[in-house]
Amino acid sequence: MSTLKTLLDTGSEEYRAAAEAMGRKLDEIGAEVDKALAGGGEKYVERHRRRGKLLARERIELLIDEDSPFLELCTLAAWGTDFPVGANVVTGIGVVEGVECMIVANDPTSRGGASNPWTIKKSFRINEIVQQNRLPVISLVESAGADLPTQKEVFIPGGRMFRDLTRASASGIPTVALVFGNSTAGGAYIPGMSDHVVMVKDRSKVFLGGPPLVKMATGEVSDDESLGGAEMHARTSGLADYFAQDEYDAIRIGRSIVKRLNWHKKGPAPLLGPGGQAPAPLYDAEQLLGIVPEDLKVPFDPREVIARIVDGSEFDEFKALYGSSLVTGWARLHGYPVGILANARGVLFSEEAQKAAQFIQLANRADTPLLFLHNTTGYMVGAEYEQGGIIKHGAMMINAVSNSTVPHLSLLIGASYGAGHYGMCGRAYDPRFLFAWPSAKSAVMGPAQLAGVISIVSRASAEAKGRPFDEEADAGMRAMVEAQIEAESLPMFLSGRVFDDGIIDPRDTRTVLGMCLSAIASAPIEGTGNFGVFRM
Structure with a gap:
């Protein structure tokens, strides 16, 4: 060359x-x-730590191979909106036991890791990357489920996340869920639709309806553990394939699962x-x-x-x-x-x-x-x-x-x-x-070109209607449009x-x-x- x-x-x-x-x-x-x-900020990070839990990025760091890079994707999702930057979820590609995997980690310090409209858009993009590039998926689950105040924008399109997960599995792409905390309502389908599921003793809570909803719907009084605890799912429902003693054990098991996938690249x-x-x-x-x-x-x-x-x-x-x-x-x-x-x-x-x-x-x-x-x-x-x-x-x-x-x-x-x-x-x-x-x-x-085109069209329209053209208003319009397009570009x-x-x-x-x-x-x-x- x-x-x-x-x-x-x-x-x-x-x-x-x-x-x-x-x-x-x-x-x-x-x-x-x-x-x-920063996730949800110092207050919620400290509360999370007091509970003896790892942060989302700490979980990822322990999961991937030592000294290997993590290519974070869509880090600024939701920037410029009313929702937290990052959209309550950390996503990216990391190497686990020598295998490149897509890692999706809810950030429970940021609004409980709830899925808002931008979480949905970010997840859709991540699932496209998974399917196109044949990347095994590891979900690090701890989420409050849907962001209820925005359910009108989350509920109907959000079902595609579960569809994409099952389609990945159907196409031979392994899916692994490590559940570190709550996985509530629709979020329960992440472990429910994954090929391999690990739950943590006294930490994982996976249920379609928590105790308040169950009481409201049926009158039954229940507790977190009997409804969706890790031990119940490991012993009774069978949803949990592996019962981890703590978060570190769950990550160790997750790495072991990937090691046993017998995964091979198909490209050069x-x-x-x-x-x-x-x-x-x-x-x-x-x-x-x-x-x-x-x-x-x-x-x-x-x-x-x-x-x-x-x-x-x-x-x-x-x-x-x-x-x-x-x-x-x-x-x-x-x-x-x-x-x-x-x-x-x-x-x-x-x-x-x-x-x-x-x-x-x-x-x-x-x-x-x-x-x-x-x-x-x-x-x-x-x-x-x-x-x-x-x-x-x-x-x-x-x-x-x-x-x-x-x-x-x-x-x-x-x-x-x-x-x-x-x-x-x-x-x-x-x-x-x-x-x-x-x-x-x-x-x-370009901003100047776009504003200029609008100005030319407006001037021609005024002339065609026999109306005077307001030069001062046109200058103001051009400045406003240029500023808007510049910001949006x-x-x-x-x-x-x-x-x-x-x-x-x-x-x-x-x-x-x-x-x-x-x-x-x-x-x-x-x-x-x-x-x-x-x-x-």
Whole structure:
């Protein structure tokens, strides 16, 4: 492969300004992530500890293999809403006894771990990742069930969580539930529908209706243990497969269950060098902080990003002289083969769209996953480009992305606007994973452009009706719309609505993508030759 050469001037004013801007954004995002890490706050964390219980992330840390990473997903779910950041549940991929598993841990310090509308959305996304990538699921259960004040948004769609769990089992994906506390009402179906269930002595309480509900419904007076205690379920109902003496014992049993699954990946193994390691990039990941300018209208070379994330900074570029606003080529990342599509100058023309479609076809022929690095303002507009076929060529690219069956990874590093977001495999096109850098923005178009379009339409409408046009009101409208769209295009807003799987520090990009490619390899990787009709 060809080795990429860097032209990045780390001593320049432009680099320094970009790095400082990225640092500020990382600090802002870090403050919000800290809210998720804090759970329900000091008061409820201390109350939980006084009960002799581990926190959700402590349970995860004990469950996964020592010194192995945990790729947390959707950390900022519910940000910008009336609900706690993180949506009362911790989710992510960790290695347990050498097996990559999806781990879902209720956070009982945050509103009892109850499921609110954003918990539901986050859970749906996690279940998609499980099914697409064939990842065993481990549920660390301690939840008050549905958030009753919002039941109208939780109850009906929430049933899909249980459906997804049973479908995972039906497709041969193991499901394990470790019950650490209450698992009430609908939550009782998590252990009820899991393949393997562990309950903790004097701690686990699993019932469809607790003592108050039973008394209200039937008049029967009962207690937690006889209705849903761990020992009752282990001895009498048979719901518990394993009876743990304490939380540590439950985690030990859970690891043992995974060890006995006889689980094997169905995708390719990475190509590693001496010592079982892939060659590191030639350039420092720290330099990724200063590549993307604060003003996304200023272009940057995505090869500088590629050079700092792929093995040995080696990259075989495809059609380097054609459609140069889109960089395409082949590389390896942590030993896994990958095809890369990266926007170079924002706008996608007909040449870039056709180049992308051909490249995606080739990746499917070679059963090679694709990585999309977003920095696009969309497809080019104007009479010349409409007449040149930009619609059919853009459609060709979107057709290829839509029907490609090799796994896709998407990373928003700059702008991701308009139909360019679709062509570069945005959320609606089912990338296996989608992450954003703090520098990213995504919307139907840029804030100034959107406000300008509304202004032009309003002015034309006033003229058509013979009414005077209020310039002062128009200026106020434009300012308001620009501010709104700017706020709604930022990564924290999008991450809060689970439109991505997380905002990542640019320096962690290689590690995060490597973990994703490894997780993807749990399932078979097979391309297709069956695309929709390409309009010529």
